[in-house]
Amino acid sequence: MMDKQTHELVRKKLADVLGESKVLWRRADLAPYTKDTYRIRFEEEYKYFPDVVALPESTSDVQSIVKIASEHNVPIIPKGGGSCRTGMLVPIHGGIVLDTIKMNKVLEVSVPNLYVTVQTGITLKELEGQLSEHGLALNQEQGSFRMATVGGSISTSGFSRKHQKYGTIADRVMSLEVVLADGSVLRTGPKVLYTSTGYRLHQLFIGSEGTLGVITEATLRVEPLPEAKDALLAFYDDFWAANETAQRVMASCVTFTGGEAFGVEDATEYGAPAEKKGLFYIGFEGTRGEVDAQVDYVRRMVKETGGVLAGRDDTARFMDRYTIQWCGARALTGYEDPLTTYVPMERMREFYNKLYGEIMPRYDTGPLPGEKYSLDVGRYRIVAGRYHLPKGEKAWERYQMMLRDIAELATSLGGSISSCHGVGLAHRDNLDLEYSSVALDTMWAIKNALDPKNIMNPGKKLPPRRK
Amino acid sequence: MDAEIEEMNKVVEMCAFCRCGCCKDECPMYSEILEEAISPKGRNFMIRAILRGEVEPDERAIRIAYSCLLCKRDEQSCTAGLKNSEATEAFRRFLVENGFPLLREHGLMAKSLENYGNPWQESKAARKRWAKDLKAKKAVTGKTDTLFYVGCTFALDRTLQDGPRALARLMDMAGESYGLLLEDELCCGSTVKRIGDMKLFEKLRKENEKRLLETGAKRIVTACAGCYKTLKQDYPGLAKKVELLHSSEYLERLVKGGKLKPPKTMLKVTYHDPCHLGRHTSIYDPPRNILRAIPGLKLIEMKNSRELARCCGGGAGVKTAYPEISRKAAIKRLREAERTGAAVIVTSCPFCVQTLTAAAESVGSKTEVVELAVFLSRSLDAEDGGRQ
Numbered sequence: 001m002m003d004k005q006t007h008e009l010v011r012k013k014l015a016d017v018l019g020e021s022k023v024l025w026r027r028a029d030l031a032p033y034t035k036d037t038y039r040i041r042f043e044e045e046y047k048y049f050p051d052v053v054a055l056p057e058s059t060s061d062v063q064s065i066v067k068i069a070s071e072h073n074v075p076i077i078p079k080g081g082g083s084c085r086t087g088m089l090v091p092i093h094g095g096i097v098l099d100t101i102k103m104n105k106v107l108e109v110s111v112p113n114l115y116v117t118v119q120t121g122i123t124l125k126e127l128e129g130q131l132s133e134h135g136l137a138l139n140q141e142q143g144s145f146r147m148a149t150v151g152g153s154i155s156t157s158g159f160s161r162k163h164q165k166y167g168t169i170a171d172r173v174m175s176l177e178v179v180l181a182d183g184s185v186l187r188t189g190p191k192v193l194y195t196s197t198g199y200r201l202h203q204l205f206i207g208s209e210g211t212l213g214v215i216t217e218a219t220l221r222v223e224p225l226p227e228a229k230d231a232l233l234a235f236y237d238d239f240w241a242a243n244e245t246a247q248r249v250m251a252s253c254v255t256f257t258g259g260e261a262f263g264v265e266d267a268t269e270y271g272a273p274a275e276k277k278g279l280f281y282i283g284f285e286g287t288r289g290e291v292d293a294q295v296d297y298v299r300r301m302v303k304e305t306g307g308v309l310a311g312r313d314d315t316a317r318f319m320d321r322y323t324i325q326w327c328g329a330r331a332l333t334g335y336e337d338p339l340t341t342y343v344p345m346e347r348m349r350e351f352y353n354k355l356y357g358e359i360m361p362r363y364d365t366g367p368l369p370g371e372k373y374s375l376d377v378g379r380y381r382i383v384a385g386r387y388h389l390p391k392g393e394k395a396w397e398r399y400q401m402m403l404r405d406i407a408e409l410a411t412s413l414g415g416s417i418s419s420c421h422g423v424g425l426a427h428r429d430n431l432d433l434e435y436s437s438v439a440l441d442t443m444w445a446i447k448n449a450l451d452p453k454n455i456m457n458p459g460k461k462l463p464p465r466r467k
Numbered sequence: 468m469d470a471e472i473e474e475m476n477k478v479v480e481m482c483a484f485c486r487c488g489c490c491k492d493e494c495p496m497y498s499e500i501l502e503e504a505i506s507p508k509g510r511n512f513m514i515r516a517i518l519r520g521e522v523e524p525d526e527r528a529i530r531i532a533y534s535c536l537l538c539k540r541d542e543q544s545c546t547a548g549l550k551n552s553e554a555t556e557a558f559r560r561f562l563v564e565n566g567f568p569l570l571r572e573h574g575l576m577a578k579s580l581e582n583y584g585n586p587w588q589e590s591k592a593a594r595k596r597w598a599k600d601l602k603a604k605k606a607v608t609g610k611t612d613t614l615f616y617v618g619c620t621f622a623l624d625r626t627l628q629d630g631p632r633a634l635a636r637l638m639d640m641a642g643e644s645y646g647l648l649l650e651d652e653l654c655c656g657s658t659v660k661r662i663g664d665m666k667l668f669e670k671l672r673k674e675n676e677k678r679l680l681e682t683g684a685k686r687i688v689t690a691c692a693g694c695y696k697t698l699k700q701d702y703p704g705l706a707k708k709v710e711l712l713h714s715s716e717y718l719e720r721l722v723k724g725g726k727l728k729p730p731k732t733m734l735k736v737t738y739h740d741p742c743h744l745g746r747h748t749s750i751y752d753p754p755r756n757i758l759r760a761i762p763g764l765k766l767i768e769m770k771n772s773r774e775l776a777r778c779c780g781g782g783a784g785v786k787t788a789y790p791e792i793s794r795k796a797a798i799k800r801l802r803e804a805e806r807t808g809a810a811v812i813v814t815s816c817p818f819c820v821q822t823l824t825a826a827a828e829s830v831g832s833k834t835e836v837v838e839l840a841v842f843l844s845r846s847l848d849a850e851d852g853g854r855q
Contacts, residue, residue: 024502026525026528027516028504028513028522028523028528028531029502029503029504029527031504031509031512031521031522032506032512033503034512037485037486045483046516053502055502082488082503083487083488099503102501125492144487144488146489147487147489147491327487327546
């Protein structure tokens with residue numbers, strides 16, 4: 001936290017460059033910026049207030065904020081839509097939350113070159129809406145689609161359920177503009193998709209969680225809107241039966257946007273027979289002819305693996321549930337957390353068996369009903385689930401120990417701790433399980449080179465520097 | 468702890484569990500101001516922090532409490548269906564009951580209600596001016612089956628008085644008998660209820676309910692969406708004693724029953740759902756059915772309509788406390804209407820007419836904003852065939 005004198009000085013300087021209305025400092029305004037959706041230690045819910053929130057509208061505003069922060073050695077926490085799951089946005093050292101949400105303009109739509117340049121505070125939903133007026137799409141559908149921003153999605157290397165055909169945001173970035181910790185503006189390279197000149201600097205900022213600079217502009221690859229869209233939804237006896245179709249689809253040459261297999265408690269609202277507890281869905285986009293052929297191809301696979309296909313209306317309704325499922329889930333279920341581990345396919349059963357048979361019982365917890373098994377189908381193989389947090393004495397410490405055990409399991413099987421939610425505070429101290437000391441030293445060397453004063457979102461992403 | 472405050476606590480606690488922020492999607496206040504505290508989630512966080520003693524309910528906190536339109540759009544985005552509007556309304560009440568002052572702008576309104584029985588600082592006698600050219604229509608106990616409850620804004624805003632006149636005319640044309648309270652009509656209390664002044668609301672409610680029931684009317688018809696919501700939901704038991712109808716429901720009956728037969732028109736119109744009529748009281752079809760009954764009329768829906776309709780920006784004291792934001796929200800809704808290509812926005816709430824008309828004038832829009840009864844009355848004039 002800033003001392004009183006610094007606080008007043010920083011506030012005044014920010015107000016001078018941004019205007020009073022874009023600098024928030026009263027506690028009533030700051031309360032919503034004390035946390036993201038990560039479970040910080042329960043008794044510390046109101047411990048971490050930022051000192052100030054700044055609401056820039058332009059790159060030069062961001063430069064001014066960063067220069068003030070650098071001058072006074074004050075932390076900056078860049079923020080997008082605020083839907084982060086891992087504590088990336090918690091102002092653990094106070095400082096300035098730099099909320100990019102007013103930087104929401106589309107700067108250029110290039111139809112012939114299939115790219116769009118935006119300010120990074122625009123939400124994915126707003127951007128898709130504006131692109132569709134040009135007959136284009138970014139095709140990034142993550143659960144938090146309605147409020148996640150382009151900058152937030154890049155900073156966490158966000159997921160998209162259409163990843164198989166269009167990739168995730170990491171595959172969409174062509175060039176970035178970043179305000180570095182000294183206030184200088186970095187353009188990572190030309191607005192082209194392929195180049196063999198220079199280092200690929202834009203890749204460095206994907207998943208960087210605001211620790212290397214503030215991403216102010218992004219040039220993203222876009223695609224023409226498809227002529228046709230379709231989807232299939234099928235029901236199975238259990239998750240493992242649905243997984244059989246998923247594995248066959250992934251091993252085939254069929255093109256699809258993305259899909260998911262999961263275990264459910266009850267899918268009767270989508271027309272499933274009551275005894276069916278496994279579900280598989282898959283989406284297709286392209287020309288009418290190719291989509292029809294792809295649907296036929298996968299429909300055959302579903303039948304061969306014993307799946308029962310849902311009706312068209314039920315399928316459409318189910319596909320619309322995607323972002324809705326993400327929203328509000330915790331309000332309905334209480335204390336819980338999701339897994340987004342990446343596990344090699346041949347080790348998936350072993351992972352789930354150890355997770356639910358050994359690790360969770362150790363902490364007297366378990367999966368939420370109907371959330372035990374979930375696999376994203378395609379190259380982005382998130383093996384997921386949602387679980388209750390440990391309760392009782394030392395609940396938070398046991399929660400951290402459980403996360404460490406899960407991280408150990410995922411990495412020992414050759415996977416990754418977190419495929420799309422980033423690291424933040426949640427996984428920071430477990431990164432040594434996934435990366436060698438040489439890799440972590442390299443990361444710290446990059447961090448030190450770009451942010452020598454350690455003012456960019458300090459205490460997040462990287463485990464504490466070793467002496 | 469009473470039920471409303473208990474419910475408020477539940478909402479803010481559940482929101483703090485979840486923190487997804489989906490409520491920000493399409494929130495008319497958040498999308499204009501773009502600050503976390505000016506969103507249902509952010510406001511819930513602030514309320515919770517105040518209740519736990521972590522944040523002082525200072526002047527800024529109070530202003531944030533009054534930054535919500537209570538439009539309920541967020542409930543369409545929240546899977547958990549958290550009643551954020553109700554929590555905010557309860558929190559305003561909590562502030563007032565704990566001695567925190569109303570915003571200055573709202574204080575003036577409350578004062579007017581206390582002194583004149585309406586929020587617009589108009590005399591009691593001014594209330595009957597809109598009806599000066601009508602034949603004597605004063606309600607008579609035992610003889611008035613249908614009471615036309617006009618409401619403060621329709622009765623006192625000169626730019627809106629064509630609304631009650633049109634409804635009175637339509638009733639006459641349909642051969643319906645009705646009575647009015649004229650200068651004895653009292654405010655329903657909606658305005659003070661929304662800003663949390665329950666003491667004044669209760670005073671108004673008791674007196675108003677007494678006057679309404681004394682007429683012995685079997686049904687009460689009102690054209691004001693705010694009055695309708697308040698009489699229906701905030702006057703416990705009134706709906707069991709009398710039939711409460713919004714004018715759109717009443718006119719729908721007259722049109723369906725063949726008592727009003729509008730002639731053919733080639734007009735293209737769109738319909739704006741007032742929050743108090745749509746999301747608050749689930750009346751979506753009656754106004755549309757009236758419009759569809761006009762032969763040849765083309766009703767084009769806006770991108771966001773019915774449950775998803777954007778608020779006009781005129782509700783819950785926001786227009787008074789945040790006039791510039793209210794204006795921007797209204798312009799956004801107007802633009803949405805313009806994109807349909809309709810010549811007229813028909814709506815059924817005096818505040819929506821007021822707010823959208825001001826927005827249309829401020830940007831020089833060619834789209835006209837017309838209240839439902841006025842529109843129907845005009846349609847009947849288009850040719851003589853409208854009369855029975």
